[in-house]
Amino acid sequence: xxxxxxxxLITDIPGYTQQISRLMSMMNYARYTTLRCVEGLTTExxxxxxxxTSNSIGALLLHFAAVEVAYQLETFxxxxxxxxxxxxxxxxxxxGDEGRAQIKSHNLAYYLNILHEVRSKTYEVFKTKTDDxxxxxxxxxxxxxxxxxxxxxxxxxxxxxxxxxIRWMRKRLPL
Numbered sequence: 350x351x352x353x354x355x356x357x358l359i360t361d362i363p364g365y366t367q368q369i370s371r372l373m374s375m376m377n378y379a380r381y382t383t384l385r386c387v388e389g390l391t392t393e394x395x396x397x398x399x400x401x402t403s404n405s406i407g408a409l410l411l412h413f414a415a416v417e418v419a420y421q422l423e424t425f426x427x428x429x430x431x432x433x434x435x436x437x438x439x440x441x442x443x444x445g446d447e448g449r450a451q452i453k454s455h456n457l458a459y460y461l462n463i464l465h466e467v468r469s470k471t472y473e474v475f476k477t478k479t480d481d482x483x484x485x486x487x488x489x490x491x492x493x494x495x496x497x498x499x500x501x502x503x504x505x506x507x508x509x510x511x512x513x514x515i516r517w518m519r520k521r522l523p524l
Contacts, residue, residue: 356381368480372501373472379505380468383413383512386519387457394522395460396453404444406518408452409511410460414467415441420504421467424497425474427487 356378362370387395387406395407404412415438422428430438440451482497489495 364476366478366480368483368498369475369478372483372498373475376468376501376505379508379512380464383410383508383515384461386512386515387460390457390519392454392456394519395455395457397518397522398449399518399521403518404448404514405453406515407455407460408441408444408448409515410464411441411452412444412448412511413508414438414460414463416507417467417471417504418442420500421471421474424500 355374359371359374361367362373365373387410390406395410396405398405418434418438419430419442422430422434430442435442440447478497483501484496484498486494486496489500
């Protein structure tokens with residue numbers, strides 16, 4: 350979904366239901382602004398950390414993809430990441446010491462390709478879903494009721510939150 354002509358419209362997207370289109374419109378704008386925020390960063394800049402307890406910009410980008418994978422599994426398959434998936438996504442999902450140790454030395458294209466692959470899968474599955482699916486409820490987060498709409502809202506809400514961190518960090522890059 351790279352249609353920047355309609356980027357500021359929350360509207361129908363051909364091939365998707367009305368409410369899924371609106372969700373995707375918001376997801377597309379959030380991702381567009383994220384991509385503009387990291388444009389032109391070098392590997393060294395992507396790896397830079399403000400201090401020993403902070404995450405790098407690259408780690409935050411991979412975190413966006415990991416969160417989306419986790420919600421794909423939660424909402425499409427109603428399951429958590431399995432052992433193999435945790436080996437791939439665990440460091441990016443949880444960040445912290447494991448993320449700081451493992452997520453580094455990749456160029457911007459590496460992160461952008463992963464973000465694109467993960468989002469493409471989301472949008473392929475969204476084509477098969479109905480608006481009723483968005484409103485399906487089940488126990489979530491400490492046994493509270495949630496629906497798929499909220500869960501997918503949280504995917505891009507988490508990205509927007511961390512994008513603020515990226516913007517803050519980018520202004521402080523020494524490189």
